[in-house]
Amino acid sequence: MEEQACPRCKTTKYRNPSLKLMVNVCGHALCESCVDLLFLKGSGSCPDCGVPLRRSNFRVQIFEDPFVEKEMDVRRRVMKDYNLREEDFATLREYNDYLEELETIIYNLTNNIEIIATNQRIDKFKRDNKEIISRNRARTGREEMELEELLEEEKQVHENRKRAIVEEELQEKRKKMRNKEALIDELMFSEQSAASIVETFKKRKQEEEEEIEKIEVALPPVAATQFSTGIKFGQRVPKDGFLPVPKEDDTPLYKYEPLVIPRNGPVPPNWNELTEMKYIVHVREASKVEKAGGFLAQLACLRALEEAFDGLFASKKLVVGES
Known part of the structure; x- marks a missing residue:
């Protein structure tokens, strides 16, 4: 695998471990230093293809291959407008034709094929499907917000659990420290022998551990939140009801039968x-x-x-x- 290097100044990751390659809409990579030098005034042209570029549009390269980086950027930009879903079409064939057109547009823009004609196709699609695009953008925004809320809630639960574990460990350490200090005080000021004092503390510790085990056994089990089928408690039942769980007697084993093709002609060679x-x-x-x-x-x-x-x-x- 070739080492990452700036095509202009030839700086490599080996010579500069903090090297950051950046790309723009044209897909050609430049290191951060070359970008700052060439686009000092905010705009300039790509040294490889001469396309006019702006400094604000440069971003850190994620993929090692600049061509893959360009394709991902084109796909993101195009799919902001080509956001139709299967339910927006009358038939599955129309939806498949739409997906094929989408991939053709992405391929043309990535490989610089018929750029003007492809952009005209995009503009025509945006004019013809303006209402559907706006509706799907709003729907996508709501779905992303719901997903972010779920992720934030899950993150908060994880942090609370982590904080509770840390607090429990801290209390355990404090308890051990108090027991240790109490043992030292007993050894220093008590008139009893050291062996009897240590034995007393050992019995006391054993009694506390047994008490904790009894409490843990007496705790009720955690209530289940869903059935064995994966359906959560309290979930609304659909109008048509759920599909019945198949039984072993209701589902016969699969039996393979070789496909017989009626050729209506001579048998071909094997x-x-x-x-x-x-x-x-x-x-x-x-x-x-x-x-x-x-x-x-x-x-x-x-x-x-x-x-x-x-x-x-x-x-x-x-x-x-x-x-």
Whole structure:
């Protein structure tokens, strides 16, 4: 893996451990020192591609690859407007077409392909879906606020639990310190022997530990907050009710049945016959990159033969209407 380095001043992480690479909308990285030097007046051009940039738009690079950083920035900016959901479409096909268009726009902006035309598509989409975009932005804002409240509440519970544990440990230390001081005072001023005093304190400590164990055993168990199915107590039941929990007798075991494809043609050769009958000779050999991706020449050859043989026995009847 190549070490991170500024492409302009060639400073590396090895020579400067505090090196911070920063990127802008163009996706080319610069170290913080070069950004301060080149954009001293607040604006300037990228030394790699010459795109006009502003100093305020630079941000710390998170990913090692600047191209990935650019793609994530483009995706964030585009999805502020392309925030439609599946329920905003009449059919699943329309929603899938929308997702495909979204990925095409992100790809074009990331790779500098048809920038003007792509921005025009974005403007047209914003004009045509202005109300839906505004509604989804408000909905997303509420969901983010609810999520932040839940995270803040969970954080507060964690801090209170941590504070209670610290306070309990501190009280235990103070108690041990008082017992130690009391033992020292007894040894210094009591007329009894040291052995009897130590034995008395040992018995007293043992009695306290037994008392604590009795209290812990007598404490009631913590009440459950949800059923074994994961449904919380007090949760509203839907109008249609919950789905019944399947029983073992109601759910038969899965039995595999091989798929039978009606080919209506001659039986194509199998995997071994591809080499024996020299079908594979007419297909180019897969490259190392293709093999790494799981592609084999036999797969392409077998698929081509199956498609060629399929439906060869089919016949069409010509129906002539009365003229």
